[in-house]
């Protein structure tokens with residue numbers, strides 16, 4: 254009986270650990286939702302808005318390049334500090350690293366088709382992949 258109770262307590266602790274990992278890393282202050290609100294959300298909406306009509310001038314291409322760099326880096330932040338709980342998360346974070354980088358490359362080359370492809374098949378697929386499993 255004692256053993257069963259200890260087992261149950263350990264299981265509860267493991268479950269709590271996974272929830273804690275998703276919403277926050279292990280040692281640093283940053284909560285996942287803070288990053289989403291300040292980086293992923295705004296960078297992604299700015300890129301999507303820009304790519305509706307397509308960047309109009311050098312300044313707008315430069316802004317899109319920034320969005321791609323920040324989104325790619327976000328993919329690394331999401332893997333840092335023991336935040337990643339499983340393979341779904343890891344795959345989505347990798348997709349964001351690569352999709353953001355592809356968006357930055359397309360913006361540097363001022364290629365609107367490649368930029369849209371990087372946004373839709375890379376970045377947005379990454380958001381969706383992780384959220385469908387991990388965002389309550």
Ligand code: HEC
Pocket residue numbers: 275276285286289290293294297298324331342343345346349376377379380381383384387388389
């Ligand atoms: C690897 C996982 C992962 C990826 C990739 C991801 N998110 Fe999230 N996101 C989360 C989790 C987990 C939450 C819920 C956090 C919480 O409430 O504790 C969240 C919440 C959010 C929120 C709500 C924040 C709030 O106000 O509470 C926004 C907005 C958001 N994500 C935008 C994005 C966008 C845009 C992308 C793609 C560019 C993205 N996310 C990619 C995991 C991810």
